[in-house]
Amino acid sequence: MVTTLSCSACGNEYAAGADEPWRCECGHPLDFSEQPLPDGPAPEFTDIDTRDGLWAFEEFLPVRRVATLGEGFTPLVDADDWNAQFKLDCVFPSGSFKDRGATTTLSRAAELGVETVLEDSSGNAGAAIAQYAARAGIDAEIYVPADAKASKLKAIECAGATPVRIEGSRQDVTDACIEAVENGDGWYASHAWNPAFFAGTMTFALELAAQRDWNVPDAVVTPLGHGTLFLGAYRGFRALLDAGWTDSMPRLLGVQAAGVSPIADGIHADGHADARNDVADGIQITHPARRDQIVRAIDATDGDAIALDAGSTEAALEKLHRTGFYVEPTSAVAAAGLTAYRDRGSLADDADVVVPLTGSGLKA
Numbered sequence: 001m002v003t004t005l006s007c008s009a010c011g012n013e014y015a016a017g018a019d020e021p022w023r024c025e026c027g028h029p030l031d032f033s034e035q036p037l038p039d040g041p042a043p044e045f046t047d048i049d050t051r052d053g054l055w056a057f058e059e060f061l062p063v064r065r066v067a068t069l070g071e072g073f074t075p076l077v078d079a080d081d082w083n084a085q086f087k088l089d090c091v092f093p094s095g096s097f098k099d100r101g102a103t104t105t106l107s108r109a110a111e112l113g114v115e116t117v118l119e120d121s122s123g124n125a126g127a128a129i130a131q132y133a134a135r136a137g138i139d140a141e142i143y144v145p146a147d148a149k150a151s152k153l154k155a156i157e158c159a160g161a162t163p164v165r166i167e168g169s170r171q172d173v174t175d176a177c178i179e180a181v182e183n184g185d186g187w188y189a190s191h192a193w194n195p196a197f198f199a200g201t202m203t204f205a206l207e208l209a210a211q212r213d214w215n216v217p218d219a220v221v222t223p224l225g226h227g228t229l230f231l232g233a234y235r236g237f238r239a240l241l242d243a244g245w246t247d248s249m250p251r252l253l254g255v256q257a258a259g260v261s262p263i264a265d266g267i268h269a270d271g272h273a274d275a276r277n278d279v280a281d282g283i284q285i286t287h288p289a290r291r292d293q294i295v296r297a298i299d300a301t302d303g304d305a306i307a308l309d310a311g312s313t314e315a316a317l318e319k320l321h322r323t324g325f326y327v328e329p330t331s332a333v334a335a336a337g338l339t340a341y342r343d344r345g346s347l348a349d350d351a352d353v354v355v356p357l358t359g360s361g362l363k364a
Contacts, residue, residue: 002062005030005195009292018112022181022188029290031195032062035239042214042245054100054203060239062199066107067136069093071100072203076211076354081323084338084353085217087208089229090327094128094155095360097229100204101197102128105189106136108196114138116186120177122170122282123152124359125191125228130161133189141186143177145170149281151363170284192226192289201232202239208354209240216240216250218352221338223330224254224263224305225283227294229356234297250354252297253346254305255337260284261307263294268306279310279317282330282359304346312336326361334358 006013007024013033014020024030038059048056054072055065075088089097106129109117116139119129126142133140140161144153148165156163164180166173174192181188191197209216216237222230230252240246256264259276260283278284288294298305316339317332334355341347 002032002034002036004033006033018114018187022190022193028292029193029195032199034062035235035242036060036062037239037243042243045210045213048210054103054200054207057203057206060202060206060243061104063104063108063196064111066110067132068103068107069099069132069135071103073207076208079323079325079355081319082335082338082355083349084355086325087204087354087356089204090331090357090360094124094131095363096124096128097201097204097356097358098125098128098191099132100232101125101191101200101228102132104200105129105194105196106132106138109138109187109189110136112187114187116141117189118177118181118186119143119189119191120174121191122284123148124282124363126163127152127155127159127363129189129191130156130159133161134159139186140189141180143173143180145173149363155363169286171286190289191228197228198232198235201229202236203232204229204356205233205236205240209237209246214246216246216248217354219251219253219347219354221253221255221334221341221353221355223280223283223333223358224256224294225285226288227254227290229358230254231290231293231297234301249301252301252303253337253341254294254298254303255333255340256305256307257283257313257333258307258309260286261305262286262288262291263298264305264307266295267298267304275309277308277310277313277333279313280330280333282328283333304341306337306340306344308333308336308340312340320357321361325357327357328359328361328364331357331359
């Protein structure tokens with residue numbers, strides 16, 4: 001296990017442990033000080049034991065496998081109606097890609113001897129943390145909006161976790177959870193702040209490259225809220241390049257919900273100043289914890305971020321359902337983004353593009 005955490009903003013370092021800070025004293029997020037890399041060349045796909053799921057890439061991971069449900073190696077399928085490939089991260093045990101980060105986060109919590117974890121979530125991350133906390137035998141309290149969907153609350157409760165309903169905005173939910181963490185009520189298993197979560201989401205890129213015989217696509221289009229998958233993909237593709245397993249980086253193209261689009265608004269105006277896309281409820285994040293890191297990843301990959309309205313998201317969702325992809329509404333924002341990027345001329349019609357479908361329609 002990596003023994004230190006560091007801040008990319010100011011350079012501070014902290015010893016890893018159950019009493020480690022959840023953020024740097026300068027206010028920025030912490031990350032593992034080292035990115036483990038394998039020594040040898042990329043293996044043939046047939047030499048990878050996919051029965052290990054995402055843990056087949058343990059050489060890249062700074063944590064040891066403890067809490068697992070066999071997650072990972074989700075299908076990569078051709079989507080002819082979209083002239084793209086879809087990676088079906090909607091088929092994880094809890095029904096969303098957040099299991100990638102939950103397995104690594106709860107594995108690390110177990111290694112550190114943590115007894116209670118706290119998380120704030122609009123639903124998917126909370127359900128994933130609750131499920132993997134149950135697998136690890138760790139208590140969990142999940143702070144959620146008071147109007148969180150019943151299906152996601154049920155998933156949290158059935159795993160034995162305690163949902164804590166908070167009135168107000170999504171930021172109010174985060175603030176209440178952080179107050180509890182500061183009061184010593186538990187270890188912050190945050191999908192936005194905890195570095196172990198991003199160690200898990202980076203496996204999206206590792207799996208994708210392996211499934212494509214170590215050829216990366218021209219671009220990857222993802223939903224963008226806190227940047228959990230977006231940054232994870234960036235770190236995974238970067239690690240593959242540093243290990244010599246691939247020879248290029250894809251463009252990373254994020255899609256935000258109109259009205260709650262701080263990254264896209266900082267890059268360019270999208271003409272939705274008066275709109276609000278509440279269909280994409282899973283990415284309603286006004287203050288991304290890792291905003292600076294997201295912007296750097298966009299710059300480093302010649303990427304972009306745009307904001308889309310509810311109408312385009314609903315149209316993409318309907319088309320996804322009609323073409324066999326039963327996903328929840330927030331997943332559709334990435335497919336809508338693929339169309340929008342092509343319409344804007346940012347992506348050629350024949351560009352090699354992968355879109356992750358991040359959550360199951362059974363959770364809608």
